[in-house]
Every structure is written in C-alpha cells, then in structure tokens.
C-alpha cells in the first residue's frame with residue numbers, strides 16, 4: 001500500500017532524474033555572472049543572478065527559459081511560449097493584455113522539479129520564450145491576422161505552441177493556424193464558464209465569438225468542439241443559440257458536479273478525438289472559480305477548483321495535443337498573483353503530462 005502511493009512512486013522515479021541541464025545553467029551563470037564574494041561558501045552562487053535563483057531576482061521569461069529574440073530560431077526548442085497581449089475583444093473589463101507578463105513573472109516561482117509527477121521538466125524538454133506577438137490594440141481583425149501568422153510560424157518551425165492571452169478572441173487565430181497545420185480533423189477542448197459561440201457581439205468578432213468562426217474551417221467541425229465548465233449568468237445568450245444550431249458538445253459545471261471530473265473528461269476526450277487527427281486545448285482561466293482566480297475579465301462564481309482543473313488538463317494531455325492557449329488572465333484584478341499562478345500551473349502540468357506520455361520532448365542522445 002505504502003509503496004503504491006503516488007508520492008512514493010514519484011519519489012522513486014526522481015532517484016534517476018538527471019541534473020545535467022541544471023548543472024549547465026549553474027556553470028553558465030558563474031561564467032556570465034562572475035564569481036560570488038569571498039564570504040559565500042556555496043561556490044555555485046554567482047555575483048550577478050544569471051540563472052534560476054533567487055526566484056525573486058532576474059528579468060523573467062517563462063520559467064526563466066531563453067528569450068528567443070531572433071524568432072527564426074524558435075524551432076530549436078521543443079516548446080515555444082508566446083504572448084498574445086490583446087484585450088480589446090473583452091466585453092466587460094479589460095486587462096488581459098498584461099497576462100503574458102504576469103505569467104512570466106510568477107513562473108519564476110517554479111523550478112520545474114515536480115515531486116507529484118516524478119520529473120524535472122527542465123531536464124526533459126527545451127522551452128524557448130518567443131516574446132509577444134505585435135498585436136494591434138485598436139483593430140481586432142488585424143490582430144487576428146498577426147496572431148494567425150505568428151502561431152503558424154511557430155508551428156512551421158516545429159515547436160509546440162503555448163499561447164498566453166490576451167482575451168479569448170485569440171482562440172480564432174490560434175485555431176486557424178493549428179487547423180492549417182493539421183492533415184485531417186482538428187478537435188478543440190475548450191474550458192470556460194462561457195460558451196463563446198456568438199457570431200458577433202456589439203457588431204464585432206469579440207472574445208465571445210471565436211468558436212462560431214473557427215468551426216466554419218473545413219477541418220474543424222463543430223462535432224469535435226467540446227466545451228467544459230459552461231454555466232452561470234453572464235453573456236451566454238447569443239452563443240447558446242448558435243451552439244445549439246452547430247450542435248457542439250456542452251459539459252456544464254452541473255455535469256462536472258454530477259459526473260465527477262474524471263468521467264466528464266472521458267466524455268470530452270471521446271468526442272474531441274472522434275475521427276480527429278489532433279486536438280487543441282483552449283483554457284479560459286475563468287473556468288476556475290473566481291474565489292481562486294479573481295484576476296479575469298468576466299468572473300462567474302461556481303467554477304472548478306484548481307484541483308479539478310489541473311486534474312482535467314492532465315487527463316487531456318495524456319492523449320496528446322498539437323498546441324494550447326491559456327487566456328483571460330487579467331492581472332489588474334488579481335489578488336496575490338493567484339490567477340497568473342494558476343495559468344502557469346495549467347501550462348506546466350499540461351507540458352509535464354505530454355512528456356510523461358511520450359507526446360513531447362526528444363529522446364536523449
């Protein structure tokens with residue numbers, strides 16, 4: 001019994017974990033950052049912080065990964081973290097343009113070593129931070145074009161895209177770029193309190209409309225769109241009618257309550273993957289209850305707990321993904337960084353599970 005505990009199994013796995021890349025980072029920091037003062041006994045510490053420590057120091061990229069200033073080089077990395085800081089698609093309060101920077105900043109708290117999953121992400125994959133796509137704040141359609149081209153560039157280069165919004169209107173260019181990259185059908189697993197299937201809102205394609213347009217793409221049929229966590233009393237009116245016409249699959253929070261998260265995700269995976277060649281994960285942070293994730297534009301009480309949400313994305317990642325986005329993190333309304341922290345965790349748990357199940361990372365050697 002004791003040896004079957006997940007914590008014990010993970011601990012055994014970690015006995016063999018490499019620290020090669022961690023050592024390389026220390027050597028590099030000592031080289032670039034100069035040797036520490038004579039009173040410092042630990043000679044792995046440098047004079048200027050140039051690596052992972054201290055967590056609160058440094059100029060942050062996602063998980064303090066390399067900043068890929070020349071974006072032509074992004075294909076050298078397994079994973080590309082990219083910001084899409086656009087929030088003029090919001091219909092209530094804006095602020096998600098600061099999402100990518102907030103996720104980068106709080107991600108420095110993490111050092112990639114997981115006693116839950118029994119791995120060190122740093123040793124398993126390479127992550128490059130591609131910086132942000134140049135969005136056009138006053139023009140949503142031009143922004144859609146920019147993001148579609150930017151995500152397409154990352155996919156063509158061969159890196160797994162992790163796109164951080166921005167509001168959820170970036171879901172349309174994300175889906176379009178991914179769909180062009182798939183030879184066959186693309187399924188979408190969409191976590192959200194809101195259904196996001198209106199055609200227009202206030203006469204434009206806002207953050208309430210992306211899936212009604214994405215499902216018009218020839219290889220993104222609405223039958224492969226699964227929407228999880230939907231419910232509440234905000235902004236669903238127009239979208240529900242369209243979702244009904246399109247016949248997307250809606251798994252409400254009531255369903256999650258009734259079925260439990262594991263069964264709900266089993267249904268979601270079956271539908272998203274039916275005759276599909278790839279699946280894309282689109283995670284709106286407002287699916288997590290605002291008691292845990294207040295930093296978002298249209299908070300809706302009654303959402304998932306962080307434990308449910310993280311378990312759900314790990315379940316999705318087991319089957320493999322072609323890309324992911326995390327949207328609607330609005331730091332101006334956050335409290336103690338909890339919302340951006342959850343955003344970082346959704347990304348890390350997804351990436352680690354993709355690695356664990358052989359969907360990401362190159363075999364060593």
Ligand SMILES: [Mn+2]
Pocket residue numbers: 192193194284286287298328
């Ligand atoms: Mn939402």
